[in-house]
Amino acid sequence: MRLSLTTWNINSVRLRIDLVAKFIKSARPDVLCLQETKCIDDAFPLKRFKRLGYEHIALNGQKGYHGVAIISKLPFETTDIRTFCDKIDSRHISVAFGDKAQFAKPLVLHNFYVPAGGDVPDPEANPKFDHKLKFLDEMKTCEPLHPRGEDRHILVGDLNVAPHENDVWSHKQLLKVVSHTPIECEKLLAAQERGQWFDVARERIPLSEKVYTWWSYRAADWTVGDRGRRLDHIWVSRALKNTVSDFQILRDARAWDRPSDHVPVTVTLEV
DNA sequence: ATGGTCGGCAACCGA
Numbered sequence: 001m002r003l004s005l006t007t008w009n010i011n012s013v014r015l016r017i018d019l020v021a022k023f024i025k026s027a028r029p030d031v032l033c034l035q036e037t038k039c040i041d042d043a044f045p046l047k048r049f050k051r052l053g054y055e056h057i058a059l060n061g062q063k064g065y066h067g068v069a070i071i072s073k074l075p076f077e078t079t080d081i082r083t084f085c086d087k088i089d090s091r092h093i094s095v096a097f098g099d100k101a102q103f104a105k106p107l108v109l110h111n112f113y114v115p116a117g118g119d120v121p122d123p124e125a126n127p128k129f130d131h132k133l134k135f136l137d138e139m140k141t142c143e144p145l146h147p148r149g150e151d152r153h154i155l156v157g158d159l160n161v162a163p164h165e166n167d168v169w170s171h172k173q174l175l176k177v178v179s180h181t182p183i184e185c186e187k188l189l190a191a192q193e194r195g196q197w198f199d200v201a202r203e204r205i206p207l208s209e210k211v212y213t214w215w216s217y218r219a220a221d222w223t224v225g226d227r228g229r230r231l232d233h234i235w236v237s238r239a240l241k242n243t244v245s246d247f248q249i250l251r252d253a254r255a256w257d258r259p260s261d262h263v264p265v266t267v268t269l270e271v
Numbered sequence: 272a273t274g275g276t277c278g279g280c281a282a283c284c285g286a
Contacts, residue, residue: 011286012278036286038279064279065286116286128285160286217276217286261277261286 001103002245003074003269005031007111007156007232009214009262013037013069017045019256023264024052027250030073035113035158037067044069060093068093068111068157074101084138085131091115094144103271105152110145112157121181129178132160136187140194147195147237152271155197155235158262161188164202166210167230179229197235200267204247214262215254222254234267243269 006029010016013034024032032054037044041059049057054071058079061067067090070076076095084091094110097103115135118128139145147153163185165171174180192199205211212228219227236244246268253263 015278036278065284118285219275258277 001271003031003103003107003271004029004246004266005033005109005154005156005234005269006264006266007033007035007158007234008264009035009113009158009232009260011036011038011260011262013067014039014043014045016258016260017048019253019259021048021052022256023250023253024054027264027266029266031109032071033109033111033156034069034071035067035111037061037069038064039067058093058095060090062088062090066090066113068113070095070109070111076101080144082142082144084135084142087131089115091135103152105150105271107271108147108151108153110153110155110157112139112155112159114139114158114160116160117178117184119178121176121178121183132178133183133187136161136184136191140187140191145191145195147197147239150239151237152239153237154240154267154269155195156233156265158231159188159233160231161185162229162231163188163192164207164230166207167212169210169212169225169227169229174229179231192235195235196238198238198241200234200236200244200247201230201249201265203241203244211249212251213249213265217261232262232265234265236267236269240269240271243271245270 117132123130213232
């Protein structure tokens with residue numbers, strides 16, 4: 001069976017519900033993972049998604065900030081929410097697809113929104129950066145994020161780190177900019193290695209090639225100089241590595257009317 | 272070197 005899955009930091013699901021609908025109607029992913037939904041679960045536009053054919057929805061929202069959601073055409077058996085750094089922030093949700101989803105074998109999906117970390121890349125001076133580093137450390141040591149043997153696990157989300165040189169428009173100029181400082185990049189890659197995850201984008205696109213999924217709002221024209229960063233990621237466990245049949249970054253979405261600063265990233269797996 | 276723009280929600284915080 002073919003599974004297509006999109007991750008997208010939507011920066012308010014209520015404000016951009018028409019953009020999400022536009023994306024869904026053209027891309028029709030089986031599963032959509034959203035971050036920064038920015039609303040409590042009672043305010044989530046459930047009906048709109050159900051009308052679009054997505055009957056199965058798992059929510060972890062909070063008022064005004066953060067918030068993650070998994071929106072699926074296929075039924076899942078269980079939902080789990082984890083907290084990190086002893087904060088109640090809505091930054092994680094996972095689901096497990098079992099027999100009802102009709103894949104060959106079960107599949108686990110994690111959706112993350114890693115803290116952005118503020119502006120100052122010094123954990124002593126900036127508690128938000130300290131939080132981000134601790135969050136990444138906890139992702140590394142978190143047992144459920146260590147797929148074993150033939151486990152078919154996927155981890156997606158806005159990880160707010162662009163770990164490789166060509167994940168940013170200028171490695172040199174961003175070395176002291178939060179999202180690309182060496183300590184964050186090391187910690188994200190350490191979490192990836194500890195879980196033996198495969199970074200789908202970098203399995204498909206060589207490290208020598210620039211790849212971005214985010215362009216700042218703080219530019220009069222986001223296309224000038226193409227000053228992007230690759231903050232949104234799709235990781236798969238070893239058992240899924242060879243099932244990837246497609247990978248797409250919908251750069252065009254950054255030019256849509258009242259866009260998110262992130263664009264949808266989609267993987268297709270033959271499962 | 273600096274500041275630039277968003278969204279939530281009603282003064283700033285977080286990104």
